[in-house]
Amino acid sequence: MTTADEVRTIEADSVPARFARGWHCLGLARDFTDGKPHTVRAFGQKLVVWASADGRLNVLDAYCRHMGGDLSRGTVEGDDVACPFHAWRWSGDGRCARIPYARRVPMRARTASFPTLQQDGLLFVWNDPEGNPPPDGVTVPRIEGATSDEWTDWSWYSVTIDGANCREIVDNVVDMAHFFYVHYSFPTYFKNIFEGHTATQIMKGVAREDVRRPQAEGSGAPKVLGQTSVATYHGPSFMIDDLTYHYTDGDVESVLVNCHYPVTSDSFVLQYGIVVRKAAHLGEAAEEVARTMGEFIKIGFEQDVEIWKNKARIDNPLLCEEDGPVYQLRRWYEQFYVDSTDVSAEMTDRFEYEIDTTKPNAAWRAEIEQNIAKQNATAESRPV
Known part of the structure; x- marks a missing residue:
């Protein structure tokens, strides 16, 4: 039983260890379309963001699954990002597209990719700790003034x-x-x-x-x-x-x-x-x-x-x-x-x-x- 004179204590659990499920805006899309890979630190990890030849923006885990090179310090080669360590080239879907010195790409050459959305001049990335794609009903509405x-x-x-x-x-x-x-x-x-x-x-x-x-x-x-x-x-x-x-x-x-x-x-x-x-x-x-x-x-x-x-x-x-x-x-x-x-x-x-x-x-x-x-x-x- 509490009384009026009882001191109110502050209760606080530790901050959540996981990151929110949903669309997150990384900023203006034009800031990522200069033909170079960009570093973004988000969701407790380092990401690489780059634009494909057709202007589509891609987001991957920044560390190459080969030997751990930092893809965000590599180069953009056509639609892919090339690792600065051994030039393994990764496409926006997370698959290794090419290894310049190899006859074939290993079957398990996959890395973590993030769904992206370019809208109203902004770049969005979808994060889901369970790895699920964005549901159809979870959208970001268009902003009329951004394109007028x-x-x-x-x-x-x-x-x-x-x-x-x-x-x-x-x-x-x-x-x-x-x-x-x-x-x-x-x-x-x-x-x-x-x-x-x-x-x-x-x-x-x-x-x-x-x-x-x-x-x-x-x-x-x-x-x-x-x-x-x-x-x-x-x-x-x-x-x-x-x-x-x-x-x-x-x-x-x-x-x-x-x-x-x-x-x-x-x-x-x-x-x-x-x-x-x-x-x-x-x-x-x-x-x-x-x-x-x-x-x-x-x-x-x-x-x-x-x-x-x-x-x-x-x-x-x-x-x-x-x-x-x-x-x-x-x-x-x-x-x-x-x-x-x-x-x-x-x-x-x-x-x-x-x-x-x-x-x-x-x-x-x-x-x-x-x-x-x-x-x-x-x-x-x-x-x-």
């Missing part, structure tokens, strides 16, 4: 996060309150929907008047008033956010991609990209707006990174009514770490939860007004 002349090109960013597990970033899907304290946004509406392999966050917010933003600096510059966001994880690691910023001179429609892939159990590569619709009121400034928004979002992610690097892993978070459905999200997320036969209905059945923002909004509005009053008092006390 009416939108900008990708502004893309990447950073390696050490000392944190991937679950830390996924928790943000349900964490309404951190947007106010960490990202200086004032959430006025917040709802989550989980179903199948997707997890959605719907948020509306207004800009905090007590925090200066780069967009608001300069005389006559348009100011951001707020944002509307519908962000969905499609699988364990790829989120598409239909994000509209509301400025004093009009709305700016954008699509933000927030994605990651694990390097080890306690490190991951965080990537995000943004495309912006070339609205009439933006004129020739659309590309610059995309870059500015990307840099602003970068600041927000850096704020998250500082939290992740210094926080404790906690499996039994102590929650209040205004916190989001953390336990339900983690139950949804668990489906990607168990065998496919162990995925249960409670992990995939539709679940909806809308947070009552009445109390948070009242408290935050009072805090903002107090901060503004302090700022005004400080400004008035400065000598002229």
Whole structure:
């Protein structure tokens, strides 16, 4: 029997030894099409990525099954990658295609290959600890703005996060309150929907008047008033956010991609990209707006990174009514770490939860007004 005075302890199992089943984005496809093999460290191993002569991207385990040479330090020969040690040539399906000095290729000359997907200028790789191919129903939807002349090109960013597990970033899907304290946004509406392999966050917010933003600096510059966001994880690691910023001179429609892939159990590569619709009121400034928004979002992610690097892993978070459905999200997320036969209905059945923002909004509005009053008092006390 517990009492009110009993100290709450933090419970935390070790991070999972396996890596999530699903499509993971490795970055912009064009970064791998220069005719050279590329090293990618992911899923606890080293991979080699290269483009075949027809432009198709391939991903294999980087170590040659002959004598252990590093294929990512080899060369691309036509459709194949050649080992720098003995020039064994490996095709994208994992088979040894040729041994220059041998009469025949050994029958068992196979290495680990990963299914790939090139879509919207991005490269995806499928990871499954059980070795199964991607099911037909598990897909990544197309992003209209990524292939339209009416939108900008990708502004893309990447950073390696050490000392944190991937679950830390996924928790943000349900964490309404951190947007106010960490990202200086004032959430006025917040709802989550989980179903199948997707997890959605719907948020509306207004800009905090007590925090200066780069967009608001300069005389006559348009100011951001707020944002509307519908962000969905499609699988364990790829989120598409239909994000509209509301400025004093009009709305700016954008699509933000927030994605990651694990390097080890306690490190991951965080990537995000943004495309912006070339609205009439933006004129020739659309590309610059995309870059500015990307840099602003970068600041927000850096704020998250500082939290992740210094926080404790906690499996039994102590929650209040205004916190989001953390336990339900983690139950949804668990489906990607168990065998496919162990995925249960409670992990995939539709679940909806809308947070009552009445109390948070009242408290935050009072805090903002107090901060503004302090700022005004400080400004008035400065000598002229």
